[in-house]
Amino acid sequence: MWQFHNPVKIYFGNGKLEEITSILQGRCYAIVTYDHSYFDELASQIKAEAKGCAVVLNQVYENPDIADLAEICAAFEPYESQVEVLIALGGGSVIDTAKALAVAGSHPKIVQDILYHKQPIESALSIIAIPTTTGTGSEVTSWATLWDKERGTKYSLSSLKLYPEAALCDPDLTQALPQSITIQTGLDALSHAMESIWNKNRNPISLQFAKSAIELILQTLPALVNDLQNRELREKMMLGSLQAGLAFSNTKTSIAHNISYGITLDKNIPHGIACSFTLPMILRSFAESEGAVAQDLRRVFGADLVEASKKLGAWISELGVQIQPQDYGYDQREWESLVTEALSGERGQNFLGDSNVLQQLFQKQMKK
Numbered sequence: 001m002w003q004f005h006n007p008v009k010i011y012f013g014n015g016k017l018e019e020i021t022s023i024l025q026g027r028c029y030a031i032v033t034y035d036h037s038y039f040d041e042l043a044s045q046i047k048a049e050a051k052g053c054a055v056v057l058n059q060v061y062e063n064p065d066i067a068d069l070a071e072i073c074a075a076f077e078p079y080e081s082q083v084e085v086l087i088a089l090g091g092g093s094v095i096d097t098a099k100a101l102a103v104a105g106s107h108p109k110i111v112q113d114i115l116y117h118k119q120p121i122e123s124a125l126s127i128i129a130i131p132t133t134t135g136t137g138s139e140v141t142s143w144a145t146l147w148d149k150e151r152g153t154k155y156s157l158s159s160l161k162l163y164p165e166a167a168l169c170d171p172d173l174t175q176a177l178p179q180s181i182t183i184q185t186g187l188d189a190l191s192h193a194m195e196s197i198w199n200k201n202r203n204p205i206s207l208q209f210a211k212s213a214i215e216l217i218l219q220t221l222p223a224l225v226n227d228l229q230n231r232e233l234r235e236k237m238m239l240g241s242l243q244a245g246l247a248f249s250n251t252k253t254s255i256a257h258n259i260s261y262g263i264t265l266d267k268n269i270p271h272g273i274a275c276s277f278t279l280p281m282i283l284r285s286f287a288e289s290e291g292a293v294a295q296d297l298r299r300v301f302g303a304d305l306v307e308a309s310k311k312l313g314a315w316i317s318e319l320g321v322q323i324q325p326q327d328y329g330y331d332q333r334e335w336e337s338l339v340t341e342a343l344s345g346e347r348g349q350n351f352l353g354d355s356n357v358l359q360q361l362f363q364k365q366m367k368k
């Protein structure tokens, strides 16, 4: 038996920011966004469109750390009793920070108790997510990634209560994304889709979303990076990212992501790069398999997965992203211990492939 659940109401279309009024239905809201003039402008557009904005909270940092929450919680405190819904306007770091704020309110310790002491999540404010990148998927998932750089680890704040009530996906909001962020977030989306296939939580619906996402992203991203203002390509990329998000909203991620967290912490490599440069080798690890995952991968990537792995590697390289662990400063010993640890972690255990084959392939890759 399998089940698929995703309660997020999705609004999708160019120039659809004005839909916010009907989604809000007169509720008092706070906007969570980046401290940046582009986002100040977007927040002003929302405020002009919909009455009831109590405050704009821009105390958001890349790869949000648990320690960062105190600042935004304090800024939220004077408005806490009146705000009924949070609008998360931005990329993954904004949406994840909004999810943490939705749980914490003005008390960041609530999040610490949940993450450090496994306390249950009692309640969370409603969230309307307005993604401005095409990669995170957080607009349709029920968790937030929070980092603890002091302890050198990454946590996942996870509860069905954290599904946003709505995702307003307007591809026009991604028009201004620079090439580097377009590549990083696009690769993150590709990783979400692929990770949902070699995943023990996979089901027929997540598979359909994943296949469609992979095809769209492979086709669209290289063209988009050379034509950043192209509305049609931006729309396709947002759809690909959304489908990838829907796929992994029900499976969570797997080994590529679990390897990536150590890379981001150790080497400060952006998430989308860290979670995607291993994809060709993980794909290669299914080449000798006749199992269901390998068959599904063949339906997307072609019958010969060795060839497909080479092609995917070349596709990533052409985006200017290196695909060897050595390129990120790892020697064989360091890399092996990172992969071994990642395979034993929660996300690593989602991996529905042969860990030994994967380890051997990585060993061979490191010896080259």
Ligand SMILES: [Fe+2]
Pocket (backbone or CB within 6 Å): 136, 188, 191, 192, 257, 271, 275
């Ligand atoms: Fe990711």
